Structures are given as C-alpha cells and as structure tokens.
Amino acid sequence: MKLIFEKSHPGREGYSLPADGFEEIPLDRCIPEELRGKKRELVEVSEVEVVRHYTRLSKLNYGIEDGLYPLGSCTMKYNPKVGEYLAGLERFVHAHPFSPPELVQGTLELIYELGELLGRITGMEAYTLAPAAGAHGELAGVLIIRKYFEDRGEERTRMLVPDSAHGTNPASSAMAGYRVVELKSNDQGTIDLGELEKAMDSGTAGLMLTNPNTAGMFDPRIDRIAEIVHGRGGLLYYDGANLNATLGILRPGDCGFDVVHLNLHKTFGTPHGGGGPGAGPVGVKEFLRPYLPSPVVEFDGEKYRLRDPGEKSIGMIRSFVANFSVLVKAYAWILSLGPGGLREAAEAAVVNANYLLAKLKDYYRPSYGGFCAHECVLTGRDFKKHGIKTLDIAKRLMDYGYHPPTIYFPHFKPYAEETLMVEPPESEGREVIDDFIAAMIKIAAEAEKDPDLLLEAPGATPIRRTDDVLAVRRPVLHYDDELKLKEEG
Amino acid sequence: MRFIPNTAPIRREMLEAIGVSDFEELIAAIPGGVRFRGELEIPGPLSESELLERVSALASRNRDLAGFKPLVGAGAYRHFVSRVVSALLSREEFYTAYTPYQPELSQGTLQAVFEYQSFLARLTGMEVVIPSIYDGASAAAEAVLMALRLSKKNRVLVSAALHPHYRSTIETYTAPHRTELVEIPCSGGLTDRARLEEALGEETAAVVVQSPNFFGAVESVDELAAPARDHPALFIQAVAESLSLGLLRAPGEMGVDILAGEAQSLGMELNFGGPYNGYLGARKKYLRQLPGRIVGETEDRDGKRCFVMTARAREQDIRREKATSCICTNHGLHILASAIHLALLGTEGLYRTALVNTRAAHYLEEKLVGTGKFERVFDCPFFNEFTLRSLAPMDEVRKKLLDGGFIPPLGLGSYLGEEELAGTALFAVTEIFSRADLDRVTELLGK
C-alpha cells in the first residue's frame, strides 16, 4: 500500500486553526532567526485522505475482534467497549498532571481505589500504579529490592532467573545492576529445588519467578521455593504475566512473594494497542512500602493527594503519575466481574487451555506431560522429519484465519524446543476453540502429505513472508532512506 | 458473565472431554497450603449501567476540566486534538492488536510506525528514530544509559534547567550503576556554557540539556554541543514540548548525538500524565545501542514492499541480560496517534500551529508584564512557556485563576524549593487559548 507521503499533493490541508493567529506579534520578537529552523516538510493531504489512509491500514491488521488471538503469555482477551468509553470521559481526559488536587479528586480516588483492589486480588499490601508496562514494573520492582538491601547494608549482587523466564526478567535485573544467574529447569519444566539450594546464597538478592510459568505449569513446590529463598535472606519476586490462571485461586501474597508486578493489559482486560500502552503496577509487602517510586496517592480520610514517599523511595521512574486511561479500563473490568467473575475467568481460561491440550496432544507433542494452567506448550518437534518447522505451522494458521500462537518461546532444554505456546483466554467460547483445533489437526495432516502448503504459507494475507535479513542488511528506517535508496538505484 | 462465553454446563462438558471429573483435578498441582479459599473482598459484579454510573460519579468528582484551560505545561501540554485521531484509534484492528511480531497480519501497525519514524526524522533531523519509549523522562533515562554504554565512562553533566522529573528518572535509572551526575548551573534562565566547559573532562560520558528548557527558554543547543563534541562527550538533548520542533532548529543540525523526546504534544490528551509517548533519535552509527523497537522496510516473497520490526537483536527477548533495555510493551498506539495528528497538520499546519503557540504565549507575557503585577525573571527567547515573578502572593494568583476557570501556572518557588525562584510561576499558552481567554487572564490577574 502507498505511504502517506506518496499521497501528498501541494495545497491540500487536513487541519483547521482559528482565524486569529496573533499575527500582529512579529515572529522575530518571539524567536530570533538564528534559533529558527527551516519549515519541516511533512505531507499535504486532506482530512478525507487521512481517514481513508489509516482506515485502509487498519484493515491490514488482525485484532481480537477478528477472531482467536491465542498468543501464549500475552492473554489476548476481549477488551470491553465500556472501558474505552469510560477512559474517554472528558473530566478524566483533560486532567493536567500539575492540577491542584482539589480539581482532580475523582482521578486520584480511582488510582487509589484500583491500588486497593489489586492488593486484595493479589494479597499484597501496597501498590504503585506508576509503571508503564510489565517490564517497567519489573525494573521498578527489582530497584525496590536493590534499595532495600542497600539500606540494610547487605551486599547482594546476583539475581536468580529461571531459564523459562521471559527475556524481560534477566534484562530488568541487569538494568537494575544485578548479575543474572540462570536456573536450569527440571524435567517437568519447573524449578529444580537442588539447583535453587545451590544458587541461593548470601550474595544473592532473590528469585524472579513466573507462576504458573512460561511452560504453562503451576510450580508444585512454591511453598518450598519461598522457604529456601527467604531462609537465605533473599526476596521473592512474582512476574504477573500469567496471573490470569490464578484469579481467586492463588494469591502471590499468600505464597510468600514479596514483590509482584501485574500486566493490566493482559490479565485485566485492557487492550494491547498494537504494542501498548499497558500498565505494570507493582505490589509489595508492607516492609517494602517506603521504597515505592514517587509519587504515591495518599488519602487522609477526606482528600486525596500526590505525595513523595520520602528518601527511601527509589525515586521517579517516568514523567508523571501513571498511565491513567489504562487504569480506568482495568478498574472497569474488575468491577464488571466482581469476586465471582474473576474466579470464573481463571477457571474458564484453565479449562479452555486444558481442553485444547487434550484435543491436540496427539498431534503436536506437548513439552511436558500433565495438565497445564491457562496456556499449553505444544511443539512442532515431530514435523522436522517432513522439513517443517514450527514457523511454517504458524504461518499456515494465518491461511485458516487465525493469529498464530506464540512460537519459539519458551525455549529451553530439554523439551521446550520448536514450541507453540497456546493461550485461549476465558473470553473464547468452545466453538471458537473447536474450530481452531480442527484447523490445527488439518495442518498436522498437511505437514505430512503436502508440506509445500505450509512452506508456501501464508497466501491469504495482505503480504507473504518477509525478508527479515534484507531489512537488517539494508536498513531503510524512514521514508528519506527509501528515497535515497531509489536515487542510488 | 457477559465476557465469558463458556457457561458452567459447557465447562463441565469440556472437563469431561479432558477426562477429569471436576476443575479441582486440573489444579491439583497447587499445594493446598497456599491456595486461596473464600471470596475476594472486592465489590461487584456491576451491570454495565451500574458501572457507567459508578465511574461517571468518580469522574464528576473532578472539576469540569474540559472548561478549565491549563496555564500550566511543564512537560504536559493541552493542545487541540482532532476527533479524527480518536475515531481512527478506536478501530479494533489497531487498539486490540498485539505487538506486530507477525508482519503478515500487522502491516497496518507496521506501516503507520514507519510513517511516524519518517515524520519524526524530518521533524528532528536525526538519522534514526526509535518511535516509542514510555515517555519523555524514561526516554531521557534510556538515552543516558545508552551514552554510558557507548562511552564506557560514568560521569554525566546535567543542566539545571532539565525538567526535575526527567532528572529524577535519570537518577533512578542510573543509581545501580553508580553514575556520577553533575549539575551544570544556569545563568539567566539558560544553561551556563562557561560552567559546562569547566565541568567537561576526561571522564564525561554525556551532557544532557533540555530545549526549550524547564523554564521555557530556548537554548543555543549548537553552542552547548560544540564543547561537548570537542572532548568528546555525547550530547543529549531532551525535548518535552515537541511542537516546538515545528519552528526551532532541528536537533540533528545542531550536533545532537542522542535526542530524547516527549511526543504528548503531537496528538495526545493530558490524561493526568499518561499514557504519553517518548521517542529517541540518534546517529545511525549508534543504532545497535538503541533501546526499544524500530520498524524497517523490506520485501515479501513476491518482492512487494512491506514493513517489519528490525534490528531486533538488541532486544530483551533475544539478548536477555545483555539487551540494551528491558523495554518490551511500549506505547505503540500513541505512535499511531501522532502519525495521524502529524498527517492532518501536514507541512503548513504544523508550522502555523507552532507559530500561534509562540505568538499567543508572547501576547500573554507582554500583557501580564504590562499590568505591573508581574516582572520578567529571565531575558531569553521562549516558545510557548515563560517564567514570570508575581508581585502578588502566588496563592492569590492561583485562587483568582481557579475562580476564573483556569488551571494556574506552576509555582516554581515551592515546586523547586529554591529561594531565588520564590514568587515565580511557569506559564504555558497553546493554540487552545483565544485572545478573549488571554485578555480574561490578564484582567483576572491585573486587578
């Protein structure tokens, strides 16, 4: 499709400004000439063309309302319309972050209340809603741990991260100044207690754990894991990527976790936005409250206001308070479901995943045996002999009208190879899952009989497979790069 | 529950198909001792109508902010955003989609990101643009971390006129790395070049200067970048008000090595501080040290032009602890907001909006000084924000403006805790203020 630049025509305009441009004020009196730049050439298009352009672009995308979006670890559930509406209420939208508190009591109250709700859902005692995304929450959480140990004068320089963890865990730990020690999973895909015993020492700050983990397994020894980590003076960090399986069933706070981060854009029904914005609130136990980032929302029984938590705080982690409009949507989602609904969501998600696993395990060998949590990890290992990789299976699914599951993650030995991580969240009905299962079974048959169908896939999408090597070797990162390339022939 | 299609009877049939008698069997792996029993102590479930009432009631505890025009900016600016932006953003294909890992199903998002990168490259004059870091402060912090990696040095000079929230965020991000942050004082509202030159040394990794700076003043960026280049230290410019780029010289033409910007002014509403969207610009040779996602052009199997996320080997999912940042989910939807906003404004609209901003701000500044109730604090060029000293107590100024239906400017004395700024206020004026609005402000404060 043409770029917006290729639709530009001199003189067309897509904006309107009031007639009074204060033109009696000479520009030289505002900004001297030596500080002014040349006029930036963007585009000249009418409003109609802008609307058509981006509407057409939207049709090249696949969204949750188009069909199943079973990306494992991403919890692509339905995003209620009412949340979008509420986040757009004018009194919320036009709140300036430097408004005097008396103007924004409603905004502050919502932030405060959401923190309380999340605390009750996860069994944690204090929340910050500042982090802008899951990984931002991880960074804040690990910085809290770091500051805590610094305060106590304890020199702990290492952080334990299982090999099954998301890449953000080691990356956040490194950003927070820790040396990352990778823990090998056992043959069930969960924490190897022996490995943990060996690695968890007085120079180690703690363990970052996702539970259920990325292999889709509940860790059966979470009680013992907490004992080991705490016994050596460490702290236990909960990565909430997979919280959807646990709502009303298991609260990280009750399992001994000291710090948790949540992904409101996964578990709590807020949209992913094609890559964000989300929100990554961090909850802590009471003893870590003073370390929360600045500012926090405080309630004195009458009024809400922003406050700096004091010198123990890790400081600010962003320009302003929080991703407020995302918080509104999560708040609306929680209240829509209520306590029973949250529990039902977890149950339905876990049933969906196990149903899918039961029906597909004879076609796509699972990484590990037993039941899964809210997502299951299948593999394409057995199709290698037909020259078929998991990537080909994923691409073929597009021809059947599905967004593929997460592929090649998790990736660790011994069994998590050529993985397909499938997460059918609670907002998917049985018929949708049955149809998906049927497509997967067909593809398994095609892989044996007619592998070219997979190798040539997708064919039914706006574009076919892309040349990612060319993109790196010949970087064209904006339109002027492309123009230059054309000029050079 | 209306968001859960599988009813209890359906789930029972599914459990049968799985081969278990009840749900508990599926979660038997969870040790009983840590299980949560009972009911979560949260309200709900609310019907949609009850929910609308409840949240609307919360919103109504805010003042009618649509009518309260802010005379405060300080990193967040109320500009006019066309309904076109919200209407297009509310297309489910955009807002419900995931990060575009599968290019065949995400060309809409990917092309829009590429177009945004193209707009920003022209706006900033930088060779490469990372289209989304969470916001301006986190982008500035990432820029500093990047400079530490590139230079392998550990001292950073920070202008005293950098937004204090950006400064605090840089402190938070660099604390684990024991980075030495040295403040370069201001003179007359601008970063003091002589003091900067004195402070530059062997160990200096980078210099961070904001322009227009926190006091609203436009810095002579090229004159500050020159001594940094000679040392050599990397020069980082922060931009909190990106609309200013529609009028001011491009950072890429002034010797800026890394640009850390906030795009909120380009199509985002205030929303009490977020979500906004940060961006980074840099020289192409630094691409491998940049954090965050970037989109590049390539071809599909049929040779058709298409777009993919590229230079991915810097990112956390591939490089884990050696990644350039932990950032994963960013503020992608707001890339689209800015792309649409900039497409609508176009060449002329961007320029003219920037012009109105600076002229309207100067109009108010001159009017307020003319009342005799305000004095100029600095004598420097400014874009759409300026600092004045009020001869009347700040509380009085605030009260008059609130009563008159305006959000007051930021009182710098109490905010920064600096005595010499006592009684000063940082005003912002954008194109949403009419002449009548500004005359009204003058009247309120001139009495």
Place this chain on the structure above:
Amino acid sequence: MSPEDLLFTREHEWIESGKSPARFGITDYAQGELTDVVYVELPEENAEVSRGDVVGTLESVKATSDFYAPADGKITAVNSELEDSPEKVNQDPYGEGWLYEIEIADPGQLAGLMDYPAYRKYLETGE
C-alpha cells in the same frame, strides 16, 4: 581450509590445529543453526584473552550467539571483511568466514578439543 585440519569445541567452534597464531571460526553446523548472520562483533586486535572469555558475538535476525577464546593468548588479527559481508560466515564458515587469529600461549590448553571424526560423532550422538 579442510575440516580435517581443525580442532573443534563443544560450542561448535573450530581452531586450526598445530599452529600459532591459529585461525578461529564457527562450524558449518553452527552457521546453519544460527541462520543468516547479519552482524559480527569482533574482538579487538592485540587484546589479551583467557580461555573461556567471550570475545565476540554473531547475530542473525532472531538470535545471537557468543563466541569464545579456546585458550589463553593474544588476538593477532580479526576478519574485518565480515563487517561489510557477515554472510561469509554462512557461505564459507571454514574459509572466508573465519573470525579471528589467536597466538596461543599454551598449546596444551587445546588438548581437550575434538578432531573432525570425533566432532562428527558428537554432532550425531551429542557425545
């Protein structure tokens, strides 16, 4: 270069046998696993390295892979051609796709490496 003249590590790297300075690279199997190499981060010439040090990184579109020093020594040369043509690692891993040359302080440190038949067996059996 013929694989018969090389020694192999369990990380699928090769080094010239019985020479110093000796050339170092990755094996044909390794380049196949990595897929198209798009960037090579090379060590610095004259760097003193110890056995097991990470001395550089290979990048494909979707993966990265470190490479190591097989013994203590000094880097005497690097294949700077790869900066512009990283694809040579894929096209000719035992020839033009070499990575660096190292002057080996103690040849005895190479004693544990595999010869070509042993490496082929390792590829088949994992042992």
